[in-house]
Amino acid sequence: MKHVIVITGATGTGKTTVSTYLKTEYQIPRIITHTTRPMRPGEKNGIDYYFETDASFASNHYLESVTYAGYQYGSSYEGLERAFKKSDLVSIVLDTKGAETYFHELKEQAFILFLTVGKTVMLHERLKDRGDQLEMIRSRIKSKEYSRDLTLPEDLRGIATVIQNDDWQQTQERLDEIVLGLQTSSV
Ligand SMILES: Nc1ncnc2c1ncn2[C@@H]1O[C@H](COP(=O)(O)OP(=O)(O)OP(=O)(O)O)[C@@H](O)[C@H]1O
């Protein structure tokens, strides 16, 4: 069976880092989503996101879309199909609202991975170290989406696999176990 590893959790918990590890280590492609937020230094259109204007964002057809900290984000069926053409195991990085939608739409095809950290103060530090602008960090940390995504939504409890991503070495070991399990279950 084809599976999507849905990587979710609060900003800075390491979702993109996990998705990059899955791609580099296991050739698991990431579904590229769409956003209206400005590019961060080093980001590339079509690689990190499809960067959209409000008008171009509205012209796409989405499986799900959300507003996160004032910007729009959305993922399409076409993106999912494109990734499934490359591999039976793919990943996507979503906020918790998107993760809930994926779980309800894709059912057992969605493997939900919820990332946390031991101390939320670490998130601010990580965003600063990533090079995010201070103003952007402040408005993000004040957003209701930030507070919401710190906690696993009720309907994903007992469903999601939770990783506390404090120690990258330990996280890698958990990811290796998870990928092995998914690869074994799909043969
Ligand atoms: N275990 C870890 N220990 C220390 N730093 C980490 C760890 N995991 C990720 N990071 C770093 O934290 C920063 C944020 O990680 P990342 O961009 O993957 O988070 P994210 O959850 O995708 O954030 P956002 O939702 O804002 O896009 C990056 O600079 C990354 O290198």
Ligand SMILES: Nc1nc2c(ncn2[C@@H]2O[C@H](COP(=O)(O)O)[C@@H](O)[C@H]2O)c(=O)[nH]1
């Ligand atoms: N529900 C969706 N959430 C998405 C999508 N693409 C990204 N995201 C999530 O948005 C926030 C902010 O992302 P950032 O890159 O600006 O830091 C984060 O939680 C992402 O996981 C999407 O298509 N749908």
